[in-house]
Amino acid sequence: xxxxxxxxxxxxxxxxxxxxxxxxxxxxxxxxxxxxxxxxxxxxxxxxxxxxxxxxxxxxxxxxxxxxxxxxxxxxxxxxxxxxxxxxxxxxxxxxxxxxxxxxxxxxxxxxxxxxxxxxxxxxx
Amino acid sequence: xxxxxxxxxxxxxxxxxxxxxxxxxxxxxxxxxxxxxxxxxxxxxxxxxxxxxxxxxxxxxxxxxxxxxxxxxxxxxxxxxxxxxxxxxxxxxxxxxxxxxxxxxxxxxxxxxxxxxxxxxxxxx
Amino acid sequence: xxxxxxxxxxxxxxxxxxxxxxxxxxxxxxxxxxxxxxxxxxxxxxxxxxxxxxxxxxxxxxxxxxxxxxxxxxxxxxxxxxxxxxxxxxxxxxxxxxxxxxxxxxxxxxxxxxxxxxxxxxxxx
Amino acid sequence: xxxxxxxxxxxxxxxxxxxxxxxxxxxxxxxxxxxxxxxxxxxxxxxxxxxxxxxxxxxxxxxxxxxxxxxxxxxxxxxxxxxxxxxxxxxxxxxxxxxxxxxxxxxxxxxxxxxxxxxxxxxxx
DNA sequence: GTGGTCTAGACCACG
DNA sequence: GTGGTCTAGACCACC
Numbered sequence: 011x012x013x014x015x016x017x018x019x020x021x022x023x024x025x026x027x028x029x030x031x032x033x034x035x036x037x038x039x040x041x042x043x044x045x046x047x048x049x050x051x052x053x054x055x056x057x058x059x060x061x062x063x064x065x066x067x068x069x070x071x072x073x074x075x076x077x078x079x080x081x082x083x084x085x086x087x088x089x090x091x092x093x094x095x096x097x098x099x100x101x102x103x104x105x106x107x108x109x110x111x112x113x114x115x116x117x118x119x120x121x122x123x124x125x126x127x128x129x130x131x132x133x134x135x
Numbered sequence: 136x137x138x139x140x141x142x143x144x145x146x147x148x149x150x151x152x153x154x155x156x157x158x159x160x161x162x163x164x165x166x167x168x169x170x171x172x173x174x175x176x177x178x179x180x181x182x183x184x185x186x187x188x189x190x191x192x193x194x195x196x197x198x199x200x201x202x203x204x205x206x207x208x209x210x211x212x213x214x215x216x217x218x219x220x221x222x223x224x225x226x227x228x229x230x231x232x233x234x235x236x237x238x239x240x241x242x243x244x245x246x247x248x249x250x251x252x253x254x255x256x257x258x259x260x
Numbered sequence: 261x262x263x264x265x266x267x268x269x270x271x272x273x274x275x276x277x278x279x280x281x282x283x284x285x286x287x288x289x290x291x292x293x294x295x296x297x298x299x300x301x302x303x304x305x306x307x308x309x310x311x312x313x314x315x316x317x318x319x320x321x322x323x324x325x326x327x328x329x330x331x332x333x334x335x336x337x338x339x340x341x342x343x344x345x346x347x348x349x350x351x352x353x354x355x356x357x358x359x360x361x362x363x364x365x366x367x368x369x370x371x372x373x374x375x376x377x378x379x380x381x382x383x384x385x
Numbered sequence: 386x387x388x389x390x391x392x393x394x395x396x397x398x399x400x401x402x403x404x405x406x407x408x409x410x411x412x413x414x415x416x417x418x419x420x421x422x423x424x425x426x427x428x429x430x431x432x433x434x435x436x437x438x439x440x441x442x443x444x445x446x447x448x449x450x451x452x453x454x455x456x457x458x459x460x461x462x463x464x465x466x467x468x469x470x471x472x473x474x475x476x477x478x479x480x481x482x483x484x485x486x487x488x489x490x491x492x493x494x495x496x497x498x499x500x501x502x503x504x505x506x507x508x509x510x
Numbered sequence: 511g512t513g514g515t516c517t518a519g520a521c522c523a524c525g
Numbered sequence: 526g527t528g529g530t531c532t533a534g535a536c537c538a539c540c
Contacts, residue, residue, distance in 0.1 A: 021530060035239070047512065058532045063514075078266050080512045080540035093240070100232075100239045101249075107225075107232040108250050114161070114225045115218070118254035122247050124226075125233050129243035141453050146524060183525050271539060286489070308540050343490070350482075350489045351499075357475075357482040358500050364410075364475045365468070368504035372497050374476075375483050379493035396515060423528065433517045438529075455524040455527045 011038070014055055022057060026065035031074050034085045035096040045075060045083045136163070139180055147182060151190035156199050159210045160221040170200060170208040261288070264305055272307060276315035281324050284335045285346040295325060295333040386413070389430055397432060401440035406449050409460045410471040420450060420458045 012029055014022055033039045045051070048066060052059040066083050069075045074092060077083045086092060111121060137154050139147055158164045170176070173191060177184040191208050194200045199217060200208045211217060236246060262279055264272055283289045295301070298316060302309040316333050319325045324342060325333045336342060361371060387404055389397055408414045420426070423441060427434040441458050444450045449467060452458045461467060486496060 023530085048514095049512085060533085061531065064530095066513080076267055077513065078540090079271060079514080079538075082512060097236075097239055097241055100236045101241055101245075104232040104236045104241075104246060105249055105253070107229045108246075108253050111222075111225045111229045112250075112253050112257050114157075114222055116222055116226055116229075118250050120226070121229060121233075121250050124230055125237075125243050125246050125250070128230070128233050128237050132237050142451055146454060148524085186525060189524090273539080282489075311540060314539090347486075347489055347491055350486045351491055351495075354482045354486045354491075354496060355499055355503070357479040358496075358503050361472075361475045361479045362500075362503050362507050364472055366472055366476055366479075368500050370476075371479060371500050374480055375487075375493050375496050375500070378480070378483050378487050382487050398515085422526085424526095435518085436516065439515095441528080452528065453525090454529080457527060 012051070012055070014057070022061050023065040023068065026062070027068045027072070027074075030065070030069055031072065031092070031096065034074050034089065035092045037089065039085045041085055041087045041089045043085050045085070047082055137176070137180070139182065147186050148190040148193065151187070152193045152197070152199075155190070155194055156197070156217070156221065159199055159214065160217045162214065164210045166210055166212045166214045168210050170210070172207055262301070262305070264307065272311050273315040273318065276312065277318050277322070277324075280315070280319055281322070281342070281346065284324055284339065285342045287339065289335045291335055291337045291339045293335050295335070297332055387426070387430070389432070397436050398440040398443065401437070402443045402447070402449075405440070405444055406447070406467070406471065409449050409464065410467045412464065414460045416460055416462045416464045418460050420460070422457055 011033065012026065014025055018025055020028075030039070030045070034041075039045075045066070046054065048059050048062045051057075052062045055062075066075065066077070070077050070083065073086060075083045075085055108121060112118065136158065137151065139150055143150055145153075155164070155170070159166075164170075170191070171179070173184050173187045176182075177187045180187075191200065191202070195202050195208070198211060198220075200210055202208045233246060237243065261283065262276070264275055268275055270278075280289070280295070284291075289295075295316070296304070298309050298312045301307075302312045305312075316325065316327070320327050320333070323336060325335055327333045358371060362368065386408065387401065389400055393400055395403070405414070405420070409416075414420075420441070421429065423434050423437045426432075427437045430437075441450065441452070445452050445458065448461060450458045450460055483496060487493065
C-alpha cells in the first residue's frame, strides 16, 4: 500500500507524508486505525527508522494522525476535515496549473475536453 | 522583468530558467534579442555570477537561447518550437493536476466552471 | 469523572495523578473515600493496569492517598494540606505565566480585566 | 544569547525554537538578520548539527525565519505578525493558568495583587 | 513492545 | 561555504 519511488525528486519522508495523507483522506486507511509501527514500516521498506519517524511526526503535526506514546500512531477520527483540506489543496493546485496553461496560450476548450476525458476514464474504472 | 522569490522552494537558477523560458516563449523577449550579460544580470539581481552562468547554460541546453563566444547569449530565432514545447509541458502539468483533483473527489463540473472563470478573466485583461 | 486526553502531550499516568489530586483537593473526592481498584479503573478507561498502578503509587508518594494492603487506596484525611499545596502550585504557575505575558509586552490592565472576567464567570456558575 | 538548559524537561530543539522565536519577536534579533549557520551554532553550543537543523526547520515552518539554500537562515521581515502571534499564545496561556487558579480557590484579589507586583518590577528594570 | 530524541558521520545540491 | 536528507546506532520514557 505504501511504496517509495527513488526517482522521485521529493525526499523519502515527503513521499511518505503525501502517500499516507492521501490514503487517510480517501478512506483506504479508516479513521482510528493504527499505522504500522515506526520500526516495522522501516524494515518493510528497507528505510532507516529515523526517516519514518520524521514522516510520522509531520503527519501528526498536520493533524492526519495522532500518537499515543508507547502505543503507536493512529489515523485521526475526523476524516471529513482531512478530506476537505486535501480537496482545497488539490483545487488550488489545479487552478494554478489552469491559470498558467491559459496564460501560455492553450485554449479553454482544449482544457475542458481533457477534463471530460479524465472524468470519463475515472468513472469507468 | 526578472525577479527572484527567495521563499520559492526552487533554486535560484531553476527560477531563472523557468522565467526566461516563459518570457521567450510568450514573445516578451523577441527572437534573436540579446540577454543581459552574466555579470550585468548578476549585479542587477545581487546574485552570484556562477548562478546566472548555470541558468544560461541550462537555457542553451534546452534550446531556448544560443551563445556566441565573446558576444553574449541570444534568444533562439525559432520561437514557435519553444512555444509548442512549453505548451506541451503546461498541458501535461495541467492534466496531472486535473487527474489528481478528479481522483480526490472534486467534480468535473467544478473544474470546468473554474476554467471558464479563469479564461474570462484572462480575456478581459 | 476521570478521563484521558490522548492528544495531551503529558503521559497517561501524569494526567491521572493531576486529575485525581485536583478532585481530592477540591473536595469532589471526599477525605477517606475509596478510589476505584486498579483493575476496575483500568478496564473503565481501557488502559493498562500497570499505568494505573504507577499513578496510584505516585499519588501515595505525594501524600494524596494512602494504601491499605488488601483493601485498596483511600483519599487522605488531611485535605487541607492537600488544598494548600495545590494552591501553591497553581499560584506559582500563574505567576510564571503572568511574568512571561508582561515581559512579552501585554499590559497589566489587560491581564487584570481578563482575571475579573474569569472570576465573574466562575461566581455565576 | 542562546543557551541550553539540560535540566529543562523540553527537548533541546524545542528550547532552541522557543528561544529564537522569542528573540525575534522581541526585536533582539532584527528582521532580516542572519542566524548563525547550522554548523557554527552547533559547535558553539556543543550540540549535534542535526539537532540545530531540526530547530531551524521548525522555525521556518512556523514562519519565524526563512531559508535560502546555500546562503543561510534569516529572521522574517514581518516581525509584527510574529509579535502578535506570540502575544496571543502568551495571553491564552495566562488565561488558562488564571482559570485553574480561580477554580482552585485562589481569590481574584490575590492574583491581581501579584500582577501589579510583577508589572512594577518589570517597569523598574 | 511503542514513539521521541540525540549523536556521529556521510552525501547531495546550491552559491 | 550553506542548508537538506539519510543511515546507523544509542538511550530514554512510557505502556
